[in-house]
Amino acid sequence: MTRFLFSLCTLFVFSLTAQQLKSPSEFLGYELGSEFTRHHEVVDYYEYLAKEAPDRVKLTFYGQTNERRPLLLVFVSSAANMANLENIRNEHLKNTEGTGSNSKAIVWLSYNVHGNESVSTEASMKTIHELLTNKKAYLDDAVVIIDPCINPDGRDRYSNWYNQYKNNPYQVDPNSKEHHEGWWSGRSNHYMFDLNRDWAWLTQVESQQRIKVYNDWLPHVHVDFHEQGVDEPYYFAPAAEPYHEVITNFQRDFQVTLGKNHAKYFDANGWFYFTKEIFDLFYPSYGDTYPTYNGAVGMTYEQGGSGEAGLGIITKIGDTLTLKDRIAHHFTTGLSTVEVSSKNAEKLNAEFQKFYKNRNFKYKSYVLNGDTDKIDALKSLLDSHRIEYGMGSNGSAKGYNYNTGGNGSLTTSENSLVVSTNQTKGTLVKVLFEPSAKLSDSLTYDITAWSLPYAYGLDAVASTTLIPSNKAQGTDAGGVLSNISTDHYAHITDWNSMRDARFLADLLKNGIRVRRAHHPFSVEGRSFDRGSLIITKGDNQHKADFISTLRTLSTKHNKNVVGSSTGFVDSGKDFGSEYVQMVVEPKIAVLSGGPTSTLRFGEIWHFFEQQLHYPLTVIDEEYMHEVDLNDYHILILPGGGYGDFFNEEKLAQLKDWVKKGGKIIAMGGAINAIDGEKGFSIKKKEAEKDSINKPMPHENVQREQLKQIITGAIFKAKVDNTHPLAYGYGSQYFTLKLGSKGYQYLENGNVVYLEEGTKPVSGFAGSEAQKKVDGSLIFGVEQFGQGQVIYMVDNPLFRGFWENGKLFMANALFMVD
Template identity: 40%
Template sequence: MNSTQEMKTTTAFLVLICSALCLQSQVSTPSEFLGYELGDRFTRHHRVVDYAKSLAAGSDRAIWEPYGRTSEFRELGVLVVTSEANQARLEALRLANMARAEGKGLPTDDPGVAFVWLSYNVHGNEAVCTEAALRSMHALVTGQDAGDGDVAAWLDNTVVIMDPCVNPDGRDRYVAFQDRTSGLTPNVNPGTVEHDEPWPGGRSNHYMFDMNRDWAWQTQVETQGRVTAYRRWLPQVHVDFHEQGVNSPYYFAPAAEPYHKIISPWQRKCQEHIGANNARWFDARGALYFTREVFDLFYPAYGDTWPLYNGAIGMTYEQGGSSRAGRAITTALGDTLTLAYRILNHHESGMSTVEESARRHKELIGQFAEYYSKNVSAPFGEHAGYVFPAGQDASKMAELLRILDANGIVYGKAPAVSSVQAYDYVSGRTSKRTVRAGDLLIDAHQPHGGILQVLMDPDPELSDSMTYDITAWALPHAMGLQAMALEARVKVSAEWTEAPQSKQASGAQRPYGWVLPGSGADAIRGLASMLAEGVTVRRADTGFALDGKVFSAGDFVITLRNNETVADLAGAVARAGVASHAAPVAVTSGRVTSGYDFGSSHYDAIQAPRIATVAGEGVSSLSAGEIWHHFENKLRYPINRVGALGDLDLDNLDVVVLPSGWYRMDDGDRNDLAAWVRGGGQLVAVGGACSAFSGQEGWGLNRYAEGERADIQAEEDRIQEAADERNAHDNAAQGLDPLPFAAQGRDRLRYDLPGAIFRAALDDTHPLADGYGSEYMTLRTSGRRFAALEDGNVAVLPPDDQGRPFSGHAGEMSIPGQKGSLVAGVHNMGRGSVVYLVDNPLFRAFWKSGHRLFDNAVFLGPSM
């Protein structure tokens, strides 16, 4: 061997050694990769993604699958971990899993591999979750750091999909705050700045939405990406990792009552099995935990319920800590709760869950396939299908279809059926009804029938009233659509195709102007789009006829006159038609054949309003976020967000929107606002913001009308007496004192109104009610009530229906106050007005039915 040969051989040998070593070293521990021990500090999101990608690059057990970007452009993705052999056939395993969900039972050639999905940090400031994900990703990929668990054996029959951070925008907001405020050594004193996160906190995403309320509605870009990815895999087990208060220990499944009735005995039982294994891990080192309390399974858009309604074992795990805990904090008992300890707990519950799922993989797969078969052959509940009559508002129908698609629910066209027993969502009654050919039909017999039945449930039955969220959400009410629930099955007759709808302007070639229909749910979107382009638009306050066509009050008139400076007026009008799902009509003259001519004062000119809102301390970040999201993503109209009431530049504003909040207004603040409104300003108060004006001279809003309070109290007393009598009777039977201490917490629930649907009566002649008929199903999410206004009521709860919700639960003591109370009203002051929207119409962005009320309040001020 000459020296050159020798060198070549040595080099080859070194390369061989190095590649073997490098392959090993490519899978670093989190601390090697990050440069600090897990728990010493919080990890920024891009480093989390980098680490996950390094695991995927360095190991044949893992791949990284991106599924989207957040609003702030952070990468979203999952690390899919399983054995090398399973990785080699991963797509086949995925397809086999999808076949289990077709509703045809378990295929005979099923490969027998289960899917477990672990979601971390949906609430950004529950920041331990992602740190724990780093540790658990490493453990699953390497097989180290998993206690006495045999990771390799787990991964032979299980695919683990880990989403290390569901909400990176919120989490990095929190991590930046931690980095900024905490020093070299964490300060455990809870009174210090590192334990006091500033507004709006990192819990929510960019638009300040709580993404653990969004699974079913998918209004947020992160949820849309994640659920699409989730539905591509459809796991048998899903864990949503959270944190609760500093002084709470650990919580895991089984969950507390109420459970939605659709949750199967098997799903209940399997939670127990997994919980028991978690308990075994926690007992081994004496960790404290609790189960079966606080966290219920009802509202369908959580990270535990939504997976449950899709056939998985959905669970929430809660570590004690949260935003306040920082890197270390002293608890009420004087212990120090460290980030490292919080990581350990979430890491172990994750490992334990994978272990128990792997142990039960056959059962999980079998029951999962069974769940989907049952949906197809014998759907849950009393309704066999749902019909949305054809010819309804195009925008609302589009939103309905979006939600159905996003949940994997299939639908089609109905055949004509002359007589079918059906529940009517508007009247609340069941009777013989007619289905017309071409109506939208959703057959309940379908694989995703579970989530369908929950979302369409006219009145979900609570197994226990102790819930902390809304108790009614039926899609027809949320969308404001007519629908019926069928008692007998009707099969879909044809694929759904949307009725062809011209959005192009029709009529004259060289028009005098255009009319854009104003009645649609998204009509104000069309208006806003024109205003944003500088178009002057007029709103007809009475119906009129022209060119042989009939137009309605509330329609928008656009004339060439006053729009001379708009470069592309016809284009702007056409774009408004698209935005509002309506076709503009070109007209030849300003002289009408009935009604008033266009030059008349019956057409109020609307010019682009300058709008501002408050988003800062003292304001509900959720409400501020809903408003921001609505302007940016729905109306696509500019809004000025200022940090405090005092920052509003009133002289240069036409509309101010006050989100729900806890305003500390003094008389000076109110006087400034009042002067601005009297001069022509339009003030819109949402939800809790109404309280800032209640009982204040000149603002027209009061808790109770004259004499009303005494009546309500008398009725409350009657209910209380009846309850006392009932309790005395029950307690005597059990030999108990009048109200045992243990029952007192529960007693307070009788005053609660966590969220229910009420039928409101509307004055549909008022511009605030444009786009509505004489009724509106309102979602009321608190017991707060105000008396009907002395003038300007637009929506009130009818005084004659006992104040009970149309759908959902209200504590019995909350009911007397609801009768006749205000839902939405306008109080005129000088040249301007105040709109009180007592029930937040933008709630979680999914109550589509309320959006028009909000839009009218903001844009139709000149007509009020």
């Protein structure tokens, strides 16, 4: 009887505590959905829950954003599970080895990766409150991990903007200002990067910090909550084709199971939804695909709204869509996901074990050779994903040769990187390294090629046999072997990678004068290629701490600097030759605002501040006409839609500045704004069109249009590596082509180009689109008076992950004069 009374009292106290937990509305002081909650208020609410229900809620801060906002995860489960949380995690991870005994479902809910898709974070607060009160039974067999806001900087940018411009009360007329964000929207993070495309590449600080915790858990189910256009009904799984071939039947089937459960609730409420359309599972860097390739059932849920919807808006069919409606929909699918996962915990654990059993992939090993800096850069990425690798030995490896596109061999050494699919992360290895991913449907949502050997500019073979390897040392192992002394006439170092570019940028910022070699040379028995950096004692007599600074910077950048007692070369050009020129410390500006794409601008901004570490002036289009360009050496025009931005007056000023010695770097869509019709020499390349229109069924039109597009395919391009824009490169470059726009060869200065008849080595390119880019320019330089125009048709900085393209940008800044 005493035991019964004690249990009854415990149950009463627990129920009372649950009832006393404030709802988001009660805590915030306004009805949820009537305002946009700022990020610090969201954090306050989760901290409140962790304080009031510490036996069932654990809050962890896993990092902070560029703008110093906290990134947090919230773990919620039953009191018994939370008391055993670390053991649950360990047993779950043992399932990747087939030995775990975990019986709980691990569900990870990610909200607000796009800042202006702001309903997500609001819904997260309602969801956790419901799990702690009315739906706490779901937590007996589930551990739920909630990331309330992946992108706090973008969310607050949108929330603050909306609060500034909304009507009071809010205006549902779509024409009202509150429904029209400006160029600097809240979608992206601080650097205008799309965090939903960064899960695999980890270029952004939010992704880098999140992936550490994600790999500590590797959930069974991961949901990425999004918003789409105002007039779209709700989307949930199952996903559309193409599915990547590594996705298991269970992962596909469980999406159907979840979708049917969601549909049950939506049907009961009369809410509209769609499935199996638009959002596929192929490109590996999404919040649904990356988890899927790590064993989860990964899904995207899309609610109509985004930054356009505000607190309420009239849709095209005359309905009013409110923030409260949007919260209700995400709240429903979030709870439904936990419900189904909890009921299927045993099945999820069993299938998770099966996923990590050795898969019989065609290629067992990927073997890579190349510049040490590039190998180290790739190692760093693999370390972040906890992908194992080793180093080879003297011999050879046979298999698919990435350079030739056929069977071949690669000479191996102790410097060869070997990555095998025979490891825990084997499926992810296959997806990231495979030469060409198999497309089940060419109608896809994103790029169709990304293979890391191409992205990092490494020679590689994919072998059908397991290549033995030795345990690899960490990146930058071995230390610096520099020979820096006051006795040397000059100090020399190579030019092959972004590490070299960062070293040069640091030298210039520290007042060290540097020369570059425009011809190969040898001195005192050592050979150096074009672009090599020469730092002479004579050039730096003005700097009393020259040697100590050089030593410090060479150590910082792990650069091997070779000393020379003379400037008299054995072959090539002496150090006083006109072919050994001083590197100008360039003052660089980039255009921002209306004509430019936020994403393309952000890639440049991030490149300078977080990769090159070199100062950049941002000039907005609103006041560009007031800026004296003579204060700058270089103007970068990011890709975008320029329209008639460069009118006759602006164009005349721009051309006059270039003629006097200025340098334009025109990227992607910016080239249209200054092409041959505007006074520069570059001209579009048009493919011959079939003048006969052929009738076809309406339902076939979309697929017929695929012939005209390129969805992120990789092409093998020729390189003139005698040109300064290509210093540090070989005779070929694998370019990621994102569109079908082609430009004719220049009269001179064709540095990187596609030869006629070139086909993609990986990814989808429509037959008509291939004709447009056949025999076309990729990167070129036009001499214009005393200045230059550098054309970058393809984007070497795309999403920050095409590592092998970045040196072209560094060359454009420091090598081309």
